[in-house]
Amino acid sequence: MPLEIKAQSLRAELKKSLTVLSRIESYILDFQQQKMKGDPGLDEAMILTQALTNYYTCLETIFLRISKFFENNLDQGQWHRSLLEKMTLEIEEVRPRVISETVHAGLSELMKFRYFSRYYFELDYDWDKLRYLIKKFNDIHTPLRADLAEFDSFLKRLIAS
Numbered sequence: 001m002p003l004e005i006k007a008q009s010l011r012a013e014l015k016k017s018l019t020v021l022s023r024i025e026s027y028i029l030d031f032q033q034q035k036m037k038g039d040p041g042l043d044e045a046m047i048l049t050q051a052l053t054n055y056y057t058c059l060e061t062i063f064l065r066i067s068k069f070f071e072n073n074l075d076q077g078q079w080h081r082s083l084l085e086k087m088t089l090e091i092e093e094v095r096p097r098v099i100s101e102t103v104h105a106g107l108s109e110l111m112k113f114r115y116f117s118r119y120y121f122e123l124d125y126d127w128d129k130l131r132y133l134i135k136k137f138n139d140i141h142t143p144l145r146a147d148l149a150e151f152d153s154f155l156k157r158l159i160a161s
Contacts, residue, residue, distance in 0.1 A: 007159045010069045011152065014062055018148065021058045025141055027051055032134065045125035052133055056110040062148070063087050063098065070095045084111055096154050099147045106140035109133060 028051050035044050063083050067074065071091065075082035084107060087098040099107070113133055 004159050006069065007155055010065060011155050011159070013065050014148075014152065014155075017058060017062045017065070021055070021062070024051060024055045024058060028055065028134075028137060029141075032138075036134075040127070042125065045127065045130060048130055048134070049125065052110060052137065053114045055137070056107065056114045059107065059144075060084075060111075066095075066098055066151075080111060080115070081108075084108060096151065097147075098151050100143060103140045103144045103147055106136040107144075109136045 028048075031044075031048065031051065035047070040048075060080065060083065063086075067083055067086060071086070071094065074086070084104065088101055088104045090097045110133065113129075
């Protein structure tokens with residue numbers, strides 16, 4: 001399959017995933033406005049945990065598609081961490097970086113939390129940690145969108161050339 005068609009296919013996959021990401025992002029932002037006032041409880045903690053987990057998982061899917069298209073060379077032992085790190089790399093004559101270092105730092109916290117939340121079965125949520133993660137989400141979601149838009153522009157140029 002020619003590179004142009006592969007790149008168009010990647011853009012279509014990313015666009016579809018970004019639509020899902022936008023819905024999750026909007027949900028988290030609305031949730032903060034509606035449900036996080038006062039003293040949130042167990043229900044809010046469980047919902048927020050799942051929403052943040054889904055947000056990171058959706059992004060990881062986007063990053064995995066990009067990685068497979070351009071290099072697909074991940075450390076098998078810690079591929080989640082390796083994948084996120086690779087998204088900060090500009091690979092000369094292959095692709096620009098996908099995310100900035102600032103976005104990477106915030107996503108790294110969400111990745112660690114996602115891993116933890118998959119294996120945490122207690123109902124005793126740490127609201128200090130959840131508030132910290134919401135702060136990280138709030139700090140990065142706008143610059144992340146700018147990073148992804150910039151990468152999409154690169155894909156458009158790649159298709160046109």
